[in-house]
Amino acid sequence: MSQTIAELNEHFAIRDHVTFHEDEPGMVKLRIATSASEATLYLQGAHLTQWTPTGQSPVLYLSPKSALAPGKPIRGGIPVLFPWFGPRWNADAVAVTSPMHGFARVTVWTLERTHLDPNGDVHITLSLPPDETSRSLGYDHFATKMDFRIGAELHMAITVTNRGAEPMVFEEGFHTYFAVDDVKEVLLDGLRGSTYLDKRDDMIRKVQRESLFRFTRDVDQVHVKTAEALTIHDTNRQIHIAKEGSQTTVIWNPWTVLTPGLPDLAEDSWTHFICVEAVNAMDDRITLAPGATHGMSTTVRLTDKKR
Numbered sequence: 473m474s475q476t477i478a479e480l481n482e483h484f485a486i487r488d489h490v491t492f493h494e495d496e497p498g499m500v501k502l503r504i505a506t507s508a509s510e511a512t513l514y515l516q517g518a519h520l521t522q523w524t525p526t527g528q529s530p531v532l533y534l535s536p537k538s539a540l541a542p543g544k545p546i547r548g549g550i551p552v553l554f555p556w557f558g559p560r561w562n563a564d565a566v567a568v569t570s571p572m573h574g575f576a577r578v579t580v581w582t583l584e585r586t587h588l589d590p591n592g593d594v595h596i597t598l599s600l601p602p603d604e605t606s607r608s609l610g611y612d613h614f615a616t617k618m619d620f621r622i623g624a625e626l627h628m629a630i631t632v633t634n635r636g637a638e639p640m641v642f643e644e645g646f647h648t649y650f651a652v653d654d655v656k657e658v659l660l661d662g663l664r665g666s667t668y669l670d671k672r673d674d675m676i677r678k679v680q681r682e683s684l685f686r687f688t689r690d691v692d693q694v695h696v697k698t699a700e701a702l703t704i705h706d707t708n709r710q711i712h713i714a715k716e717g718s719q720t721t722v723i724w725n726p727w728t729v730l731t732p733g734l735p736d737l738a739e740d741s742w743t744h745f746i747c748v749e750a751v752n753a754m755d756d757r758i759t760l761a762p763g764a765t766h767g768m769s770t771t772v773r774l775t776d777k778k779r
């Protein structure tokens with residue numbers, strides 16, 4: 473049974489800090505105000521669509537043309553991808569018909585807890601138990617949890633437990649759309665020396681040679697075996713991204729090349745974001761023993777640019 477706005481406001485609202493709303497039919501969201509930032513979190517997908525530290529412009533890009541409707545992926549913010557990344561492959565490496573990037577991003581999560589820290593941060597916990605859809609896709613015995621800590625920094629963690637008797641294989645990712653002034657001016661630090669699969673070039677394996685990555689065309693790269701922290705150098709600020717329990721970093725921008733095929737992006741959206749994603753996929757997919765738990769988390773903070 474899904475949680476109603478009235479129940480949520482009764483059990484989980486925190487005066488002046490956490491309130492529940494349904495501005496779009498069927499799409500319940502939390503408005504979060506902390507001493508240092510504001511945020512918006514949808515129950516569908518445990519999807520953060522806004523995080524804005526006080527005095528800053530939004531850190532996350534949300535497409536003005538995004539669907540905000542039940543069962544439709546949201547274009548922007550931080551889609552949570554689970555239990556596979558990209559299209560789903562069977563044991564013979566053939567793509568099978570299943571929702572792109574897994575079912576978690578289009579499933580309504582259950583709100584478990586809201587909490588205001590004495591330091592002013594807001595904590596939110598949501599869970600995603602197995603349901604009819606996950607079972608029909610072969611995922612029956614698992615428990616998945618998302619924890620958010622929202623304040624001057626953003627911290628988010630996904631925890632997956634295998635409740636079955638067999639090993640559980642899965643992929644996961646935070647597909648974060650970082651807002652930038654102009655993609656062509658951005659420098660991305662933290663990928664040097666990593667091996668990546670170039671999705672634009674037949675999945676050929678290449679090595680990142682430059683220490684600062686520049687976006688000069690459409691980009692879709694899966695960097696494996698890297699837990700390095702990353703920094704986005706934007707025009708007026710730096711966005712620092714640390715990650716734990718994540719061995720894959722994916723970078724993506726559709727440029728003018730892929731944008732026409734993505735109706736939920738505006739014509740110029742691609743100039744205003746880069747996706748830098750904390751992931752475990754491909755070479756780094758997770759195999760969990762029965763009863764075992766795996767966690768992946770990321771922490772994002774801003775600094776002003778010093779030149």
Ligand SMILES: O=P(O)(O)OC[C@H]1O[C@H](O)[C@H](O)[C@@H](O)[C@@H]1O
Pocket residue numbers: 545558572573647671692693722723724747
């Ligand atoms: O359009 P979506 O399903 O949200 O996927 C958007 C993109 O996500 C990831 O970054 C993948 O590496 C891309 O291949 C994909 O195009």
